[in-house]
Amino acid sequence: MSEPDLMTRLLDAAALHVPFDGWSETTLRLAAEDAGIAPGLVSAICPRGAVDLALAYHAAGDAAMLKRLAETDLSALRFRDRVAFAVRVRLEAVEDRELVRRGMTLFSLPPYAADGARALWQTADHIWTALGDTSQDVNWYTKRATLSGVYGATVLYWLGDDSDGQTRTWDFLDRRIEGVMQIEKLKAQARDNRLVSGLMAGPLSFLSRIRAPQPGAQTGMPGRWNGPN
Incomplete structure (x- = not known):
């Protein structure tokens, strides 16, 4: 067995x-x-300093989640259940909730709030990517923003959940995802409504210019604008 790397030793x-x-x-x-x-x-x-250590801990949890997702056959699950399963797997990767609670405290401080938001976004991005998301337009952003909100709210609920097996957390998660699915249905209906589409085509045409980030891109905020400067 290979020797653990320095960061792994430090986190342990x-x-x-x-x-x-x-x-x-x-x-x-x-x-x-x-x-x-x-x-x-x-x-x-x-x-x-310590903020890099906290971010490395969060990244290690994401890596554990991705490993388990790669090893699990999700083909029999509805898509919404795949998302719920991924969030649950991410939380189950945590061995001590106090480490997450302390992380929430750190990332609530103004100097590190952006780091915390970025870490949350990366978790949502990992989940969508692992589940096969291929969107390349504004939906790339809305999916990750929505899941970031669901995941963040679920973490807060989970931190205070003392139910057996965290069953209340999983019920809470299912309700949040059901709400998201209802929003997605409304969005799809709006796109199919020719009258609404015609009225909003002009005001919302700029959305068609938004593109997902290119693979390997390193930018302050993910994404790119496919239009005139």
Whole structure:
């Protein structure tokens, strides 16, 4: 078996300290000491300090979710149930809810709010991509924005859920997704309504110029504008 990489070793060590000290510089220092990682190497893999460690923890949860999704046959499920399953798998990848709670506290701070929003968006993007989404227009954004809202609300509910097996959380998740499906049905009906489509064609024509980000693109905000500057 190969040796765990530096970040994995750091995260494993940090898990013992986060419940007491949060995703803080204290946790980062103690985790480095426990893992026997030199300060210079810690600065190299966490140049922004503890926030990079918290983001790495979130990314590791996404990776665990993607691995399980890749290993699971979802063909028998309705699409809405596939989305619900993916969100549930993401939450089940968490071994200690306190680590997520402390992360929510960190990302609620103004300096890190954008990092938290980006991490949430990336989770939604991973889910849609894993489930085979091929949209290339404005729907690429609306799908991820909607799922980000569903996932974020579900996490907050899950953090306070003490029901056996978190059954109340999964019921909450099903209700949120059912609401999203109703919105998607209304959108489809609006697109099929020729009168509405004709009236809104002019005001909403700019939406046709919005495109999903190109593969591998590194931008501050995902996406591109397919029109004049």
